[in-house]
Amino acid sequence: MLRLGDVLLVTLQGDLHDSTAEQLQQDISETIASSSTTGVVIDLSGVEMVDSFLGRVLAEIAAKAGLLAAQTVVAGMRPAVAITLVELGLTLPGLRTALTTEDALGLLAGEASPYRSRGTRRESP
Amino acid sequence: MPEHETAGQHGSPAREVGDFLRRRREQVAQRWADTPLFRTVFTVSRDEAVEAGKAVIEALAAVASAGRVEDTEADGFTVVREQLTRTAAARSRAGAGSAQVSNEVDALRPPVVDLLVADLSQSSAEHVRECATAATVLMGTLRLVVMESALNEGRALIDRQRMELLETATPVIKLWDGIVAVPLIGTLDSARSQVVMETLLESVVDQHARFAILDITGVPTVDSLVAQHLMKTVAAARLMGAECIVSGIRPAIAQTIVHLGLDLGTVVTRASLADALAYALDQQGSGIVDPVSRGAVAR
Amino acid sequence: MQTVGCVDARLPIHSDMDLVWVRQHVRQTAAQLGFGLVEQTKLVTAASELARNTLVHGGGGEVEATVLRNGHAPGLRLAFIDEGPGIADLERALSDGYTSGDGLGMGLGGARRLVHEFAVDSSPGNGTTVTVTSWTVRPPRHREEH
Incomplete structure (x- = not known):
């Protein structure tokens, strides 16, 4: 877990034990509760498989963070993992997503500013 | 399997054939080297043909000793299956039809049976007949194994080519920074939809594309299975942090979708690829400005 | 034409550590057999769901992995075996959303x-x-996907 200003960056790697995932869920909500956190970014780019258990953990992290007024963004999910999750029947509709952690941080930063900017318009010849 | 029951007994016909093959390996291999099958496949040297023949005889002996002369899946065949597949493939490349290959394999039988009968000249007529039958059955099994290997090789080739075709028929195009598209042409079935989904999502990662456009202008019909695949692609793209837009739904297809009672629900759709690109550019915040009027062309 | 091979591996399922082993074994075997990345991931995820079912609902058990050949393509068969209470209403257990324990009710049907x-x-x-x-x-016959 890494703190970047008001954002908590959580990087998941490899194959997680069920107990590790549950511990993580608890740690994240405790961290949000005890400090001013406006956003949580969960980096899944190093994860090779998400089953219904881990899917539920992710959904619950987002739900709990939401109750504590923090936005959660899941970043970097691999194509094979995404296809499998959809086939499994888990589309995780409540979860916000981004291609990379940088995108996720940008997404959260954009929302934090009072005017929601959509990037600058670019002229192209 | 009846052979199993007799396998343990000493002197069963199958065992006897096994012993004979081991004993006469050299002679049988020499005779086989002159048959059309071996002559045409091993053109470089006769020694090579003899060695190849010996390997097959070894396998046949193992199968016979195990009492499984009728079993095409007998373990003994495992070691020579690849060699037999290559042999059959070489013959069909040379233009031999399957009937011809089958006949050529069958031509390996007489040398074996002739030698066997000659070897057993001291035995009772009934025993000779039993052994000859076992050898004939064994050679028939070999023929089946060869034909099966050839068939499987053909099937594997077709499968490989089918996959290659699927992949070349699914070009993913980068339309803009962060926008990729795949124009689909022709009928979509389950296998192709799968390939489309995988290639499109891979390119989302490679191109760091926030938007992926699936253009189905060239797809003649959409059934519920294909629609389901489209929706799965959209859902998977979303999980990865990209937005997938389906464009080019022709009126007839739109009607079918309504008719089938399908709910494309949250899927973003646009009439044409151009409209989809305009939507993606607008979402991304990059607009296109007409250089003449300085007015926005696409919103 | 399908050959049934002998069981290649038998792994216990008695803790969540065992689930990790099962996933790793299935991943490795599938990769060796030549499964594509997506199919590998699907198989590993299915194994994870089923092994967890064995652990949570069956009170633990084991998985038997068998490599198969149907003539031209290799396959992998996994049997998850427990001696738990059994499933009373199979049809319901297979429907989405049904769950008797933790999870999102996607285990069996998913x-x-x-x-x-x-x-x-x-x-x-x-x-x-x-x-x-x-x-x-994939076998040429289309699987029902409803």
């Missing part, structure tokens, strides 16, 4: 969609065996 062949043998009091099979080349 796993079925990730593999090519799926069979459950269970009755109350006699334990449960769930057998799944996938092939490196």
Whole structure:
């Protein structure tokens, strides 16, 4: 877990034990509760498989963070993992997503500013 | 399997054939080297043909000793299956039809049976007949194994080519920074939809594309299975942090979708690829400005 | 033409550490057999769901992994065996959203969609065996996907 200003960056790697995932869920909500956190970014780019258990953990992290007024963004999910999750029947509709952690941080930063900017318009010849 | 029951007994016909093959390996291999099958496949040297023949005889002996002369899946065949597949493939490349290959394999039988009968000249007529039958059955099994290997090789080739075709028929195009598209042409079935989904999502990662456009202008019909695949692609793209837009739904297809009672629900759709690109550019915040009027062309 | 090989591996399922081993074994075997990345991931995920079922609902058990050949393409069969209470209402257990424990109720029904062949043998009091099979080349016949 890494703190970047008001954002908590959580990087998941490899194959997680069920107990590790549950511990993580608890740690994240405790961290949000005890400090001013406006956003949580969960980096899944190093994860090779998400089953219904881990899917539920992710959904619950987002739900709990939401109750504590923090936005959660899941970043970097691999194509094979995404296809499998959809086939499994888990589309995780409540979860916000981004291609990379940088995108996720940008997404959260954009929302934090009072005017929601959509990037600058670019002229192209 | 009846052979199993007799396998343990000493002197069963199958065992006897096994012993004979081991004993006469050299002679049988020499005779086989002159048959059309071996002559045409091993053109470089006769020694090579003899060695190849010996390997097959070894396998046949193992199968016979195990009492499984009728079993095409007998373990003994495992070691020579690849060699037999290559042999059959070489013959069909040379233009031999399957009937011809089958006949050529069958031509390996007489040398074996002739030698066997000659070897057993001291035995009772009934025993000779039993052994000859076992050898004939064994050679028939070999023929089946060869034909099966050839068939499987053909099937594997077709499968490989089918996959290659699927992949070349699914070009993913980068339309803009962060926008990729795949124009689909022709009928979509389950296998192709799968390939489309995988290639499109891979390119989302490679191109760091926030938007992926699936253009189905060239797809003649959409059934519920294909629609389901489209929706799965959209859902998977979303999980990865990209937005997938389906464009080019022709009126007839739109009607079918309504008719089938399908709910494309949250899927973003646009009439044409151009409209989809305009939507993606607008979402991304990059607009296109007409250089003449300085007015926005696409919103 | 399908050959049934002998069981290649038998792994225990008694803790969440064992789930990790099962996933790693399935991943490795599937990769060696030549499964594509997506099919590997599907098979590993199905194995994870089913092994967790064995652990949570069956009170632990084991998985048997068998390498198959159907003539031209290799396949992997996994049998999850427990001697737990069994499943009383199979049809309901296979429907989405049904759950008797933790999870999102996707276990059995979800796993079925990730593999090519799926069979459950269970009755109350006699334990449960769930057998799944996938092939490196999908069988030509279309699977029902509803």
